Amino acid sequence: MIRPIASSLAAATELAWSSGRGRLLLRVALALMVSAMPVVVAWLTKAVLDRLATPGASLTFPVLLLALAGVGVAFLPEVTQYLEGELERAIGLIARGRLYAAIAGMPGLRRFEDPRFHDRIALATQAGPSGPSDVVGGALGGAQGLLTLTGFVATLAVLSPWMLVPVLAAGAIALNGQLRLSRYRAETIARLGQASRREFFFAQLLTSVGAAKEVRLYGLGGLFGTRMLAELRRINAGHRSLGRREVLIQGTHGILGAGVAGAGLFWAVTTARAGGLTIGDVSMFILATAGVQNGLTIVIHGVGRMHEAMLLFGHYRFVVGAEPDLPEPVAVNGSRPSVRPLTKGIELRDVWFRYGDDLPWALRGVNLTIPAGRATALVGPNGGGKSTLVKLLCRFYDPTRGAVLWDGVDLRELPVAELRRRIGTVFQDFMAYELSAAENIGVGDPAVLPADALADWERGDRARVVDAALRAGCHETLTGLPNGYETMLSRTFDPINHDDPATGVLLSGGQWQRVALARALLRDDADLLVLDEPSSGLDAEAEYEVHRRLRDHRDGRTSLLISHRLSTVRDADSIIVLSGGTVAEEGSHAALLGHGGLYARLFGLQASGYLDAPQDQVWT
């Protein structure tokens, strides 16, 4: 119990320290001053009242000090609050930076597909901005309350040690309650995480442009709205139960505190009447009782806040400290292995792969070679494993069994980022970024993009983007947009690097596909070009044109083309037919047609669609 708390506290303090040690030290100094203030005020009040009751005693000095302390009491909390906000923002910046760097640095895809890890990420993002500062703030608040408390406990001990017993007992009960409450609070947040995500998902569906067509056509608005509200009700029920516990626990705490204060006051007044206490002692007693209660509340609140923040901060630390989901190769004799230009080819050797232990095999003992400098095509029925194979080539996953070899070297022995820099890919489900047209191509090689979206591009980098667009056949489309390459390909955001707000443009599916192709072609030095359905959305003429350009581009390069349109793969050097996760056939177009197997049948079906053959002949 103690060790995780200490390690969480140490991690949060390290974050706070890195965010600016001066600010943190000032905050600690303020905490000390604020904690001392109530005790100082109580002693000064006692001094003033006692001198008031003593004829001839001078009042000037204690009254002056009391007035000065009053200024401090009024002013210090404001400064503390401001500084706490500053600390929170500074820590939040660092924590966020580290969190997103850790998420972006996860090399594989498996973690993103694991719902439990996804939940952790959601909770870590929730804790990210304020979690660590809440841990530090809670600890400081707790320490502040503890110091005030100690000052007053010492004071009460001088006046009447017996009064300490009920006061501290009430405090211990409240502290225990508050700890239970904060654990329950964090559990509630974690438990409601799934419901919150589903509620957010349905709310987004109802407002997203992408879903608007289907939502309207199928009349899904009512259904999604009802589901969203059902999730919201679940969330509300969770918060209601939390609220009730809060009322119960805090209410009991309040009643206990008030009882103790009332009993104490009765004792103090009776004793003073009997001459056992001075007026100053009574005022000190009243202030000390309130101060102990107040100090306890601050300690309880601080500890509760810290405890709660620590539970969420635990998720943050888990994500930031997670081991890479794909092991990186170790350096041998101080030198890291590097990925050499592809000269022989890529080989899949008895590759078996499934997405999870409980899921069926997507690839079953695949053996194939993608020779360097040649064009290889991958075809086959839906679900055959083509896209999965591409994901293994890019090393988003490691094979469950077998190996993928780059010029004979297992991909697991190569640095993954370096490997990916040698691959240009158009994915079947490529991204349409809500960025400008130029940036949408530029993301293919982040080195060409200025780090600040508002900064100007390097002239040479811009020329590379235009060159890629020319090769992908989208240059004319992009220059024809209202702001040319600067046009935002989205209507969600205003453009940020020029003043004309009315220029967001939505491209057609085929136009987007060409932009995605340009993105891949931007890596003109890539050893391997993977095109997963690069032309499915293109019209016949554009498809012909794009494939002609691609042929020129591929000439002498290694490429892997995946397509269901078999006419586009017929001139590949080798065609591999993947079906049910295994290689069904392999050969040139002519050889496969001659073989009369699956490829010949699929090709015949597609070809007959372009002829005037009667339907009954086409489908037999």
Ligand SMILES: Nc1ncnc2c1ncn2[C@@H]1O[C@H](COP(=O)(O)OP(=O)(O)OP(=O)(O)O)[C@@H](O)[C@H]1O
């Ligand atoms: N992320 C994933 N998690 C679990 N299973 C997956 C995932 N992606 C694909 N699969 C499964 O793996 C199998 C192969 O899918 P894959 O996408 O590789 O086929 P494909 O040949 O590219 O299909 P298509 O021609 O339809 O694009 C399918 O059974 C699919 O359900």
